[in-house]
Amino acid sequence: MAAMASRRRGPLGSVLWNMLVQAVWPLFILAVVAGAGWGGQKLWRVWTDPTYWPVGEVIINGAGNYVDEASVRLALEPEMEKGFLGMDLYAARESLMTNAWIAQAVLAREWPNRVRVDIVEQVPLALWQGDQVMNIQGEVFRPVLDSIPDGLPVLAGAEGRQWAVWERFNTLVDVLNDSGLQLAGVKEDERGSLDLFLA
Template sequence: MAATDLDLPLDVRLMAVATRALVALFAALAVGVIGLWAVRHPAWSVQSVLVQGDVVHQNAVSIRSQLAAPLRNALASGFLALDLRQVQRLFESVPWVRKAVVQREFPNRLRVTIEEHQPVAWWGAAGGGHLVNHLGEVFEATPDELEGLPELSGPEHQSAQVWALFQPLKAEFARHQLVLLKLQLNERGGWRAELEGGAVVELGRGTPEALQARVARFIGSLGQIQQRYPGPLQYADLRYPNGYALRVRGVTTLVEAPNTPPKTR
């Protein structure tokens, strides 16, 4: 009858266990080394990076030139071991690039799809290098031939709120052929608008719906007021509960307003 492992002396059994463990360890190491060699083999190096997307302010050549050194370092790990998130962050660090989607294409190419910021307004003074995109996000970019954009300002974390309110207010002012150029939100939650020609409109505080209704009432009666006072509009204060204060060139009037002006908010 053949002897089982239990029939062998203890030291022999321990030696057999150790031998099997070492064999398994060496086998695992060998697989790892072979796998690492295969992953880093020149056959699996990235041969090309295709950059595409609906871009206006950037192109594949300029992006590659800006990312030449860091991209070369990132691609050195090889096609299979490449960290796609690292490459994505590199492309998204380029001015005007809002989002980059990086995909492997076998056997050795990367495809990068770029989404650019779509500027809709300046954040702060025009030409200052901070812009707002169509989603209300603030981004930095070197200003180029951007003309006719409005100026928005306020706490940066509320940029989306400022852009969201600007759009309906612009439409309301346009009903009376007034062009909204600037919209400001101060730290206390008060809103101020500036129109083409320099007229300032104090909107006060409130929900977006309340502010829109306030402007709609003002625009609805402005035509009749200007028939009586035909000078150019210079200032309007809509913070009164039942009316507004109005100043045109050479004339200041209160319409359905209390005797004392409201406190500045």
């Protein structure tokens, strides 16, 4: 059958047909790729349009003692305005981490329009240098002063010595409790000697 078609076209028709196919085929492929790219771009715009696919619900776990849900929602607001798929979870996390009371934050999208925020709050152990807080890992962070809870032991000393000062404080608490005295804090000077503050 192919022989009959080539006989009807003749040698010149066959050559022209091949040239036409070779010229049109790349244009066809280019049109398909361009159409797919254009369609994909339009689809992405629709999906990331916050009015088309807004964040429907934010579930916050772990807030309570030092971090309230309202402050978490406020920190997330600029990213939530971008919609469910347009929201940059990394940028939202960075915004949350500006709150000194947040030790760790994990954000995740949950289909179809929910964002889950898991927060681990700092656990304060002692007041350090009067304006910082030492957590249970011995790390120092600087929250807003009026958010620091009352009743924390007051510690002071050289930079990087907070855990050693804490251990010395604990040793002295046990000794002084046996004597009926209550230790409120200690200050270690550069020589390693301690000033004690009683409650």
